[in-house]
Amino acid sequence: MxxxxxxxxxxxxxxxxxxxxxxxxxxxxxxxxxxxxxxxESLGYHPHAGARALASNRSNILALMIPLRSDxxxxxxxxxxxxxxxxxxxxxxxxxxxxxxxxxxxxxxIAGSGLADAMIVMDIELEDDRIPVLxxxxxxxxxxxxxxxxxxxxxVDLDFEATGxxxxxxxxxxxxxxxxxxxxxxxxYKRNTGFAARTLxxxxxxxxxxGIRAVHRSCEGTYESTAGVLSRILEERPGTTGFVVQNEAAxxxxxxxxxxxxxxxxxxxxxxxxxxxxxxxxxxxxLTSVSIPAEEMGRQAVRxxxxxxxxxxxxxxxxxxxxxxxxxxxxxSARKS
Amino acid sequence: MxxxxxxxxxxxxxxxxxxxxxxxxxxxxxxxxxxxxxxxESLGYHPHAGARALASNRSNILALMIPLRSDxxxxxxxxxxxxxxxxxxxxxxxxxxxxxxxxxxxxxxIAGSGLADAMIVMDIELEDDRIPVLxxxxxxxxxxxxxxxxxxxxxVDLDFEATGxxxxxxxxxxxxxxxxxxxxxxxxYKRNTGFAARTLxxxxxxxxxxGIRAVHRSCEGTYESTAGVLSRILEERPGTTGFVVQNEAAxxxxxxxxxxxxxxxxxxxxxxxxxxxxxxxxxxxxLTSVSIPAEEMGRQAVRxxxxxxxxxxxxxxxxxxxxxxxxxxxxxSARKS
DNA sequence: AGAAAGAGTCGAAGCGCTTCGACGATTGGC
DNA sequence: GCCAATCGTCGAAGCGCTTCGACTCTTTCT
Numbered sequence: 001m002x003x004x005x006x007x008x009x010x011x012x013x014x015x016x017x018x019x020x021x022x023x024x025x026x027x028x029x030x031x032x033x034x035x036x037x038x039x040x041e042s043l044g045y046h047p048h049a050g051a052r053a054l055a056s057n058r059s060n061i062l063a064l065m066i067p068l069r070s071d072x073x074x075x076x077x078x079x080x081x082x083x084x085x086x087x088x089x090x091x092x093x094x095x096x097x098x099x100x101x102x103x104x105x106x107x108x109x110i111a112g113s114g115l116a117d118a119m120i121v122m123d124i125e126l127e128d129d130r131i132p133v134l135x136x137x138x139x140x141x142x143x144x145x146x147x148x149x150x151x152x153x154x155x156v157d158l159d160f161e162a163t164g165x166x167x168x169x170x171x172x173x174x175x176x177x178x179x180x181x182x183x184x185x186x187x188x189y190k191r192n193t194g195f196a197a198r199t200l201x202x203x204x205x206x207x208x209x210x211g212i213r214a215v216h217r218s219c220e221g222t223y224e225s226t227a228g229v230l231s232r233i234l235e236e237r238p239g240t241t242g243f244v245v246q247n248e249a250a251x252x253x254x255x256x257x258x259x260x261x262x263x264x265x266x267x268x269x270x271x272x273x274x275x276x277x278x279x280x281x282x283x284x285x286x287l288t289s290v291s292i293p294a295e296e297m298g299r300q301a302v303r304x305x306x307x308x309x310x311x312x313x314x315x316x317x318x319x320x321x322x323x324x325x326x327x328x329x330x331x332x333s334a335r336k337s
Numbered sequence: 338m339x340x341x342x343x344x345x346x347x348x349x350x351x352x353x354x355x356x357x358x359x360x361x362x363x364x365x366x367x368x369x370x371x372x373x374x375x376x377x378e379s380l381g382y383h384p385h386a387g388a389r390a391l392a393s394n395r396s397n398i399l400a401l402m403i404p405l406r407s408d409x410x411x412x413x414x415x416x417x418x419x420x421x422x423x424x425x426x427x428x429x430x431x432x433x434x435x436x437x438x439x440x441x442x443x444x445x446x447i448a449g450s451g452l453a454d455a456m457i458v459m460d461i462e463l464e465d466d467r468i469p470v471l472x473x474x475x476x477x478x479x480x481x482x483x484x485x486x487x488x489x490x491x492x493v494d495l496d497f498e499a500t501g502x503x504x505x506x507x508x509x510x511x512x513x514x515x516x517x518x519x520x521x522x523x524x525x526y527k528r529n530t531g532f533a534a535r536t537l538x539x540x541x542x543x544x545x546x547x548g549i550r551a552v553h554r555s556c557e558g559t560y561e562s563t564a565g566v567l568s569r570i571l572e573e574r575p576g577t578t579g580f581v582v583q584n585e586a587a588x589x590x591x592x593x594x595x596x597x598x599x600x601x602x603x604x605x606x607x608x609x610x611x612x613x614x615x616x617x618x619x620x621x622x623x624l625t626s627v628s629i630p631a632e633e634m635g636r637q638a639v640r641x642x643x644x645x646x647x648x649x650x651x652x653x654x655x656x657x658x659x660x661x662x663x664x665x666x667x668x669x670s671a672r673k674s
Numbered sequence: 675a676g677a678a679a680g681a682g683t684c685g686a687a688g689c690g691c692t693t694c695g696a697c698g699a700t701t702g703g704c
Numbered sequence: 705g706c707c708a709a710t711c712g713t714c715g716a717a718g719c720g721c722t723t724c725g726a727c728t729c730t731t732t733c734t
Contacts, residue, residue, distance in 0.1 A: 001451070003690055014714045019692060026693095027711060046449030050390025051690035054719050059387060064434070068419055075411045082405055085434050094452065095434045097401070097422050112383030114338070114720095115431065223621030249619065252589040259597065282586065284560030340720055351684045356722060363723095364681055388720035391689050451690095681730075689722085700711070 002045045011039035022047065053114065062088050062305060063116035065098040065106065065130075067123035073248040076276060076294045077122065080144065083298025084120060091306050093117075104133045111137035118305045120144065124155075126192040140308040142301045146194050150320050154308065156300045159322040160195045163290045164202025164244070166327045167272045170288065171242035172210040174270060175336035179212060179242035180233045182250050185220040199246055199274065213237065221249025223256075230257050241269050241336055248275045255283060266334035277328070285331035293323050339382045348376035359384065390451065399425050399642060400453035402435040402443065402467075404460035410585040413613060413631045414459065417481065420635025421457060428643050430454075441470045448474035455642045457481065461492075463529040477645040479638045483531050487657050491645065493637045496659040497532045500627045501539025501581070503664045504609045507625065508579035509547040512673035513607060516549060516579035517570045519587050522557040536583055536611065550574065558586030560593075567594050578606050578673055585612045592620060603671035614665070622668035630660050 008015040013032060020026040021036040028036075039045070053059040064084055066077055085095045096116050098106050100123055107130050110116050117140065121130060124145030134141045135152060142154045164181070171179050181203050183189075184196045200216055207214035215237060219229045229250075233240055245251050251273055255265065263269045265285055273280055273289040280289035300321055308318075345352040350369060357363040358373040365373075376382070390396040401421050403414055422432045433453050435443050437460055444467050447453050454477065458467060461482030471478045472489060479491045501518070508516050518540050520526075521533045537553055544551035552574060556566045566587075570577055582588055588610055592602065600606045602622055610617055610626040617626035637658055645655075 001690095002449070005690075015691080016693075016715075017713060020713085023692075026713085029712060032712075044445070044449065046446055048391065048690050049450045049452040050387045050396060051719090052692080053387025054385065054391050054689090054721085055691040055693080057692095057719075061433075068423070074415050078411050078415050081434065082436065085436055086405070086438075089436075089439070096398075097418065097432045097434045099419065099422055099426075101423075102426070108381070109383055112339070112381065113386045115386040222619050227621075252593070253621070256589075256593045256596070259593070282559050284564075284590070338720095342720075352721080353685075353723075354683060357683085360722075363683085366682060369682075385720050388689090389722080391691080391719090392721040392723080394689075394722095675734100677733090679730100679732075682728090684727080685725095687722105687724085690719105692717105692719085694717085695715095697714085698712095700709100702709080703707095704705100 001048070002043045004045070004047065007036065007039045007043055007045050010043060011035040057114070059114060059117055060093050061096050061116045062093050062302070063096045063098050063110045063119045065100055065102070065119060065121045068099040068101045073275070073292075075278070076292050079276065079294035080122065080298040080301075083295040084302055087299045087302040091302065093302075093306075104130055107133045107139065108137065111139045117309055118142075120301045120305060124194065126194050140305060142305045142308075144297055144301055146198070146320070146322075148194075150318075152318055154304045154318045155320040156297050156304065157195070157320075157322060158292060158297070159324055160198040161202035161205075162322075163274055163325040164199040164204075165206035166202075166290055166325050167244040167274070168203055168206035168210065168212065168214070170272060170327055170329070170333065171244070171270060172206070172212055174242075174333060176242035176270060177212055177336075178237050178240045179207070179214050179244065180237070180240050181214065181216040181244045182226070182229060182247060182254065183216055183218045184247045186218050189218060196246065203244065215240075219247050219250045221247045221253075223253040226250045226253035227257055230254065234261075242333075243269065243271045245271065245273045245275075248273070248279055251275065251279065251283060251287070265332050267337065270333035270336075272327070272333055280328070280330060283332075288328065288330045288333040290325045290327045293326075296323060338385070339380045341382070341384065344373065344376045344380055344382050347380060348372040394451070396451060396454055397430050398433050398453045399430050399639070400433045400435050400447045400456045402437055402439070402456060402458045405436045405438045410612070410629075412615070413585075413629050416613065416631035417459065417635040417638075420632040421639055424636045424639040428639065430639075430643075441467055444470045444476065445474065448476045454646055455479075457638045457642060461531070463531050477642060479642045479645075481634055481638055483535070483657070483659075485531075487655075489655055491641045491655045492657040493634050493641065494532070494657075494659055495629060495634070496661055497535040498539035498542075499659075500611055500662040501536040501541075502543035503539075503627055503662050504581040504611070505540055505543035505547065505549065505551065507609060507664055507666070507670065508581070508607060509543070509549055511579075511607060511670060513579035514549055514673075515574050515577045516544070516551050516581065517574070517577050518551065518553040518581045519563070519566060519584060519591065520553055520555045521584045523555050526555060533583065540581065552577075556584050556587045558584045558590075560590040563587045563590035564594055567591065571598075579670075580606065580608045582608065582610045582612075585610070585616055588612065588616065588620060588624070602669050604674065607670035607673075609664070609670055617665070617667060620669075625665065625667045625670040627662045627664045630663075633660060 004018050005015050008018045088095050119141045122144045124143045124147050126148040128147050146157045188196045217229045273287045277291045280287040341355050342352050345355045425432050456478045459481045461480045461484050463485040465484050483494045525533045554566045610624045614628045617624040
């Protein structure tokens with residue numbers, strides 16, 4: 001293993017000088033810098049992460065806590081994780097993967113061991129028990145999701161309430177008067193994951209504001225459950241011509257079932273999905289959708305957490321960032337005939 | 338921050354004794370152990386990860402390199418990553434997430450900085466340029482996937498060749514004489530990712546052995562491309578009654594298209610998928626499938642890498658583990674009528 | 675009974691880095 | 705032309721842990 005001391009010897013300077021070349025915390029003459037950099041290059045030197053963490057009290061690691069098995073759509077989680085990892089590297093940070101099932105003990109472990117400088121926490125519940133621990137241990141943190149009480153903590157999330165409203169308003173503007181929200185599975189609402197409830201709130205508010213009849217049904221996302229939900233909706237309200245789908249897994253079954261039942265999309269029935277663009281583009285017809293900005297959420301989370309690390313001590317700049325929804329009109333929605 | 342020295346003081350012993358209590362590398366009397374453990378508990382002590390890494394030359398971190406945007410089915414990657422993380426915790430290891438786009442530089446960085454003790458590398462290409470670097474830096478590593486030359490490296494993968502054969506044999510045993518393999522997108526074959534080619538080999542070999550007519554078409558997985566592939570197959574070989582699907586994204590479109598074209602599954606046409614069980618169970622009808630044992634691959638990878646770490650110096654125990662395929666018969670395949 | 679072996683504990687060295695204070699050499703202001 | 709400030713460099717302390725050797729007691733064997 002190549003050490004800083006060897007680099008120093010090879011470059012003919014003292015170890016501290018090499019350190020300052022690397023950290024840029026003191027000025028270094030061009031000539032010295034060149035010699036040191038040449039030595040680093042020729043020896044293939046990489047600073048020892050542990051030694052660095054010990055001496056500087058900074059590990060340059062961000063912990064990312066993600067759900068182990070989630071009701072959330074897996075690709076979204078993955079995309080967020082990738083965005084976090086990529087953006088973190090831009091700041092010279094690495095990402096440590098933790099699973100939600102480590103729970104509060106995991107948070108304590110990371111906070112106590114100095115393994116990571118900060119945490120990014122996903123799949124936030126309304127009364128998430130990791131939040132008090134985060135506060136208590138004063139771990140710099142960003143939540144992806146919105147708890148009931150975000151005081152003192154930075155949060156990043158899609159504005160799901162506005163998302164629900166946007167879908168309704170789009171359908172309303174096309175003349176639909178009877179619409180349905182095909183939501184997430186029961187478990188998601190029970191687990192208090194906020195986002196599903198917020199979507200529903202926005203959906204209902206906008207429906208009321210626009211004088212539209214709206215129903216909501218939760219759906220597990222399998223073919224069978226989607227079939228059941230759809231037939232119940234059509235039984236109760238045969239005039240339903242607009243669907244908002246929040247559970248991505250239900251999209252393919254729904255389209256298939258509508259096709260099978262002779263309801264053409266978008267001629268007879270309009271469908272708006274809340275899903276990643278990729279999913280919307282892969283369907284046939286391509287779906288009008290509000291995209292879940294997974295990548296932006298990941299990037300934002302990293303930026304906020306880095307801002308916190310840089311302004312440590314400065315007044316707590318903990319803001320909640322709600323990303324406004326963007327509805328993209330594609331082929332699955334049209335004016336009611 | 339609570340240090341080992343504080344624990345020692347509180348327990349009335351020397352720091353080294355506390356260390357030995359933690360590491361179990363020397364015997365400790367029950368009484369001392371109790372005192373130390375009580376002190377640890379009451380102070381909420383967690384050893385400083387950096388200090389530990391520096392002193393012991395072991396970080397207790399495993400680096401996991403995953404594809405950034407992959408042709409592989411995302412949930413499979415996710416499941417592997419989760420299995421790796423969970424299993425790693427059983428060994429007291431944490432997982433550092435790296436993206437494949439860091440490439441060889443990433444491998445060098447990790448190997449050089451002592452940030453991780455070992456690497457688990459996914460999305461292995463036949464001539465993967467990370468492999469020589471892994472060899473050269475003598476980083477303990479496990480590959481998930483199979484390169485052209487695995488010499489000296491541990492590999493874990495599904496036996497895709499046997500998988501291809503198993504699917505054919507199942508269809509053959511049901512009396513199907515004309516079958517088709519709907520494969521991965523062009524890119525996957527071009528990128529030399531081995532597994533797709535190995536599946537094809539097994540598919541063709543078994544077809545020949547069973548005297549069955551077999552065609553192979555690559556498929557991007559969108560609705561349109563699946564429709565194109567299907568209609569071409571049926572045009573060329575109208576008698577095709579069996580399908581093997583490797584691209585998970587093509588499953589839903591394929592089922593939808595078969596339904597639309599009036600071919601009942603499994604009465605008229607049998608479908609066998611190569612996909613995670615979850616996907617097979619979510620389809621309607623539930624799919625006969627060879628499951629991709631993502632969880633087992635992740636677990637195996639961790640076990641192998643830990644074995645390497647424990648037997649360091651001992652003769653290189655680098656074996657290739659090909660997990661034999663398991664075909665589960667469900668509702669999508671039946672005897673040819 | 676005495677030597678050898680083991681159990682249980684301690685002190686101190688050292689892992690590779692950062693950072694503080696110090697110091698000589700320039701530089702600029704007056 | 706002198707003092708202060710600044711630049712560029714160095715030496716040494718220390719971050720919190722592991723681990724080696726040494727030491728004291730017991731226990732066991734002959």
